[in-house]
Amino acid sequence: MIETLFPANDFSLIGIILALPLLGAFVNGIWGRRLGKEAVKLMALAAIGASFVCAIIAFLALDKMVSREHGYQRLTWTAYEWMHTVGGRGAGNVAIDAKFSIDALNAVMMLIVTGVGFLIHLYASSYMGKDKAYWRFFTYLNLFIFSMLVLILGDNLPVLFVGWEGVGLCSYLLIGFWYEGLPNAAAGKKAFIANRIGDFGLICGMFLLVHYTGALDWTGIKNGADILASNPSDYYQIHVWPIGGGTYTGALAFLQPKSPITITAATAIGLALFLGCAGKSAQIPLYVWLPDAMAGPTPVSALIHAATMVTAGIYLVCRLSFVFVLSPFVMTTIVVTGAATAILAATIALVQNDIKKVLAYSTVSQLGFMFVGVGVGAFSAGFFHVFTHAFFKACLFLGAGSVIHAMHGRIHDDVKSQDMRFMGGLKKYMPFTYWTFLTATLAIAGAPLFSGFFSKDEILFKAFVSKSVNPFAEQLSSKAGATVWAPPAWFGQAVFVVMVIAATMTAFYMFRCFFLTFHGNFRGWEVGRASAFRSLPADEEVDHDGDHHHEEEDLTVPGPPPHESPWQMTVPLIVLAAFSFAAGFLNPAPLTHTLPMEHWLQPVFEGTFKIGGGAGPILTRADAQKLEWPLAFGGIAAFAIGTGIAYWMYMMKDGAPARELAAKAPKLHQLLLDKWRIDELYEKTILAAVDALADTMAQVDRYIIDGVLARGSSLLVAALGHILRAFQNGVVHVYALAMVVGLAAFAWHFTTPHPDATMTEASGDYTLEAGPGMGYSFRWDADGDGKADSDFGTQTTVKVHVDPGKSQAVTLEVKNAFGRVGAKRFNLARPEKAKVLDVGTGMMGGQ
Amino acid sequence: MTPSHYLVLGALLFVIGGVGFLVRRNVLVTLMSIELMLNAVNLTLVTFNRMRPEGMGGQMFAFFLIAAEAAEVAVGLAIVLSMFRIRRTVRSDDADLLRN
Numbered sequence: 001m002i003e004t005l006f007p008a009n010d011f012s013l014i015g016i017i018l019a020l021p022l023l024g025a026f027v028n029g030i031w032g033r034r035l036g037k038e039a040v041k042l043m044a045l046a047a048i049g050a051s052f053v054c055a056i057i058a059f060l061a062l063d064k065m066v067s068r069e070h071g072y073q074r075l076t077w078t079a080y081e082w083m084h085t086v087g088g089r090g091a092g093n094v095a096i097d098a099k100f101s102i103d104a105l106n107a108v109m110m111l112i113v114t115g116v117g118f119l120i121h122l123y124a125s126s127y128m129g130k131d132k133a134y135w136r137f138f139t140y141l142n143l144f145i146f147s148m149l150v151l152i153l154g155d156n157l158p159v160l161f162v163g164w165e166g167v168g169l170c171s172y173l174l175i176g177f178w179y180e181g182l183p184n185a186a187a188g189k190k191a192f193i194a195n196r197i198g199d200f201g202l203i204c205g206m207f208l209l210v211h212y213t214g215a216l217d218w219t220g221i222k223n224g225a226d227i228l229a230s231n232p233s234d235y236y237q238i239h240v241w242p243i244g245g246g247t248y249t250g251a252l253a254f255l256q257p258k259s260p261i262t263i264t265a266a267t268a269i270g271l272a273l274f275l276g277c278a279g280k281s282a283q284i285p286l287y288v289w290l291p292d293a294m295a296g297p298t299p300v301s302a303l304i305h306a307a308t309m310v311t312a313g314i315y316l317v318c319r320l321s322f323v324f325v326l327s328p329f330v331m332t333t334i335v336v337t338g339a340a341t342a343i344l345a346a347t348i349a350l351v352q353n354d355i356k357k358v359l360a361y362s363t364v365s366q367l368g369f370m371f372v373g374v375g376v377g378a379f380s381a382g383f384f385h386v387f388t389h390a391f392f393k394a395c396l397f398l399g400a401g402s403v404i405h406a407m408h409g410r411i412h413d414d415v416k417s418q419d420m421r422f423m424g425g426l427k428k429y430m431p432f433t434y435w436t437f438l439t440a441t442l443a444i445a446g447a448p449l450f451s452g453f454f455s456k457d458e459i460l461f462k463a464f465v466s467k468s469v470n471p472f473a474e475q476l477s478s479k480a481g482a483t484v485w486a487p488p489a490w491f492g493q494a495v496f497v498v499m500v501i502a503a504t505m506t507a508f509y510m511f512r513c514f515f516l517t518f519h520g521n522f523r524g525w526e527v528g529r530a531s532a533f534r535s536l537p538a539d540e541e542v543d544h545d546g547d548h549h550h551e552e553e554d555l556t557v558p559g560p561p562p563h564e565s566p567w568q569m570t571v572p573l574i575v576l577a578a579f580s581f582a583a584g585f586l587n588p589a590p591l592t593h594t595l596p597m598e599h600w601l602q603p604v605f606e607g608t609f610k611i612g613g614g615a616g617p618i619l620t621r622a623d624a625q626k627l628e629w630p631l632a633f634g635g636i637a638a639f640a641i642g643t644g645i646a647y648w649m650y651m652m653k654d655g656a657p658a659r660e661l662a663a664k665a666p667k668l669h670q671l672l673l674d675k676w677r678i679d680e681l682y683e684k685t686i687l688a689a690v691d692a693l694a695d696t697m698a699q700v701d702r703y704i705i706d707g708v709l710a711r712g713s714s715l716l717v718a719a720l721g722h723i724l725r726a727f728q729n730g731v732v733h734v735y736a737l738a739m740v741v742g743l744a745a746f747a748w749h750f751t752t753p754h755p756d757a758t759m760t761e762a763s764g765d766y767t768l769e770a771g772p773g774m775g776y777s778f779r780w781d782a783d784g785d786g787k788a789d790s791d792f793g794t795q796t797t798v799k800v801h802v803d804p805g806k807s808q809a810v811t812l813e814v815k816n817a818f819g820r821v822g823a824k825r826f827n828l829a830r831p832e833k834a835k836v837l838d839v840g841t842g843m844m845g846g847q
Numbered sequence: 848m849t850p851s852h853y854l855v856l857g858a859l860l861f862v863i864g865g866v867g868f869l870v871r872r873n874v875l876v877t878l879m880s881i882e883l884m885l886n887a888v889n890l891t892l893v894t895f896n897r898m899r900p901e902g903m904g905g906q907m908f909a910f911f912l913i914a915a916e917a918a919e920v921a922v923g924l925a926i927v928l929s930m931f932r933i934r935r936t937v938r939s940d941d942a943d944l945l946r947n
Contacts, residue, residue, distance in 0.1 A: 729943060730942070730943030731940060732877070732939045732942065733868075733869055733870075733872075733939065736868060736869055737869060740865070
């Protein structure tokens with residue numbers, strides 16, 4: 001029935017999936033304030049829930065199609081035809097339509113976005129319960145889901161870009177949701193600006209793609225991609241002058257290389273696109289916005305971090321994998337960036353005290369893992385980590401939100417209520433949160449059989465066994481007829497080691513966070529007997545809008561114990577925890593040889609490998625499987641060591657070794673706490689430079705534009721007006737006098753002769769032609785002897801010949817009707833012959 | 848009496864009219880100065896016509912000018928009258944209403 005309602009090439013169910021969140025945002029945005037919380041909640045949850053149901057139906061329809069007709073399948077829907085233009089070196093018709101499609105890759109994304117998004121909506125309906133701007137929050141949230149769906153379902157880059165910018169806008173709105181606090185608004189701005197830098201790269205990538213491949217939709221790019229790296233001619237190469245094409249001489253000459261750096265179009269496109277991915281997915285150097293994004297409400301953090309926006313970069317790399325594989329340099333860049341980000345963020349997460357900050361840096365680190373996965377050509381492995389990460393990170397964030405919610409029972413300060421030093425022992429009070437958080441922690445730490453284990457292990461394994469980072473370097477070289485740069489052979493193994501270290505750190509900081517929060521003694525406030533506080537009004541439902549109208553309480557006075565969250569918050573936790581555990585079995589590589597997830601995604605990446613020219617990125621299947629088990633121990637060891645150290649430090653010794661270490665190396669500890677002071681570095685360099693430029697511009701604006709140009713010109717006009725006003729005195733005689741003076745001036749001008757002549761020259765023959773005038777008669781002195789050649793007459797032209805290097809003076813005299821005579825002297829000077837010719841003849845003579 | 852005498856007389860009359868126009872403040876005298884200048888022009892035109900008697904252009908222009916003068920005096924006197932009604936004076940110095 002689905003197929004008759006929605007044929008594969010006009011699958012308008014996509015429109016419904018997209019329209020429902022938009023409708024929710026629209027209704028809540030326009031009427032939300034008057035609807036009341038219940039109605040707003042109903043609208044928002046129903047919209048996203050129904051969208052999720054439609055997404056499942058669409059997924060099933062696709063699945064049916066895949067099992068019936070094998071190979072790459074997709075469902076498309078064109079909302080409307082937008083633009084057609086000629087592009088790609090005039091090669092063809094570039095269609096830019098508002099077109100959407102579902103294939104294996106974005107079908108999974110679609111389920112994650114709507115499914116996890118729904119759970120987060122449900123959670124937020126309670127978490128944000130006391131917020132004044134409830135309706136605004138759900139408007140943004142629905143709009144965010146809509147933008148994300150546009151991003152992943154778009155069938156071409158411009159549509160994707162609309163969603164890309166849409167999530168950027170919504171993240172700005174949501175991070176700065178409590179805009180009354182300055183840090184929140186600043187964090188929103190930071191996210192927005194850091195993302196703009198990435199977007200610049202994405203736009204450049206789009207321009208290059210349409211230029212070289214002549215298409216912007218996935219199929220078109222794929223068809224045109226073949227050419228990007230294979231053609232050896234100049235045609236598909238890009239010449240880059242590192243500091244522009246100017247000519248530098250003298251001391252600055254070293255700045256300018258003798259010839260431009262030549263890269264293939266694939267490299268240029270890949271780098272540009274990856275800049276966009278790094279911005280959206282928070283990689284070095286653009287990761288700084290993501291930890292600050294914690295300023296938003298916790299459900300927002302969960303939504304942005306877990307399921308949606310930050311994975312857009314990975315999604316884009318997967319989506320355009322057939323472009324990325326064409327450039328080993330870009331692939332290596334992705335791996336290096338991902339690995340560096342993974343390890344840098346992990347080190348920062350080791351020491352943070354804010355529970356959400358730990359999770360934020362963990363996200364940055366996990367995104368690094370994903371990029372390593374896609375960078376080594378194991379796209380399905382990288383994407384599988386996106387999939388599992390969506391569940392466990394959402395679960396972790398929502399769990400953290402639940403904890404913060406409980407802490408708000410007594411501690412109303414936003415910073416303190418998120419500080420793990422005030423938590424501890426929450427296991428007793430919050431069993432649901434405890435068990436779900438434990439599940440998700442085990443998953444992210446890579447405990448065997450949990451989802452994170454399978455996905456992370458797959459990435460580690462693929463990094464190790466991929467011969468070099470790009471498996472296609474050889475094929476590309478033979479195809480292009482030139483050597484394509486390839487990383488050294490040990491690169492994969494090095495990446496493996498680095499990533500195992502990062503994974504160890506992950507296990508450590510996650511369990512540190514877990515033990516500090518849930519084990520030991522509760523450090524928040526004195527907990528009295530629960531029965532003593534029954535009669536008190538339920539003040540635990542604190543508003544989270546940072547509006548501290550409560551007096552800060554004395555925490556030494558016994559208070560009620562922390563409480564478990566209501567069902568709207570625990571149910572999503574339980575569901576997500578279940579998936580955090582089970583999702584791994586969709587791709588349990590070390591256990592079995594049937595990999596449903598990889599099998600499902602295979603058609604998407606099949607073409608990629610074909611374009612690359614190789615059979616696949618990995619060693620032969622048999623070799624790979626032999627290594628699968630031994631390498632899995634890397635991941636298991638990382639989990640065991642990290643968890644063990646955390647257990648020893650924080651459970652057995654109650655944090656004493658950590659304090660000792662911090663005391664031993666206070667500077668390093670502080671440096672880590674300050675996040676390597678990267679923000680400060682940016683402030684000192686880039687921000688300072690921009691500020692200085694802005695200051696200069698402001699001065700220029702104030703003194704030159706405003707002062708000289710605007711005020712100066714107005715002063716000039718005013719002064720002129722002042723002078724002229726003196727004449728406008730209304731006295732007739734003054735006007736009459738002015739008229740007389742004017743008339744006299746005219747009379748003088750007309751009675752004076754004005755001798756003038758135009759001169760033309762052709763190889764030494766000068767012709768002078770005198771200008772006409774009333775009653776004029778002319779007299780010439782052409783031979784330059786100072787005496788007139790003839791009397792006044794009607795001769796208006798003279799011809800004079802001047803030899804090279806000589807000069808001659810010609811005088812024209814004019815007599816007008818009043819008998820007055822005027823004279824003008826013309827100096828005819830002919831230059832020497834051009835020097836070049838002389839040198840030429842000289843050389844000839846010398847020979 | 849040669850035509851040049853008439854021309855000199857015309858120029859003298861014109862200068863007298865002009866100076867009177869520039870220096871006198873009584874609007875009625877100013878109007879009379881204008882009449883004097885116009886008559887000087889008429890005299891000059893007629894003189895030139897005498898010097899080149901082929902056409903009657905100068906005489907014609909003199910007649911037109913006389914007609915224009917009559918119209919001008921009518922308008923001028925009307926202005927002077929209304930000015931006198933408003934300002935109670937015929938001094939042109941005081942007729943500077945447009946200034947403000």
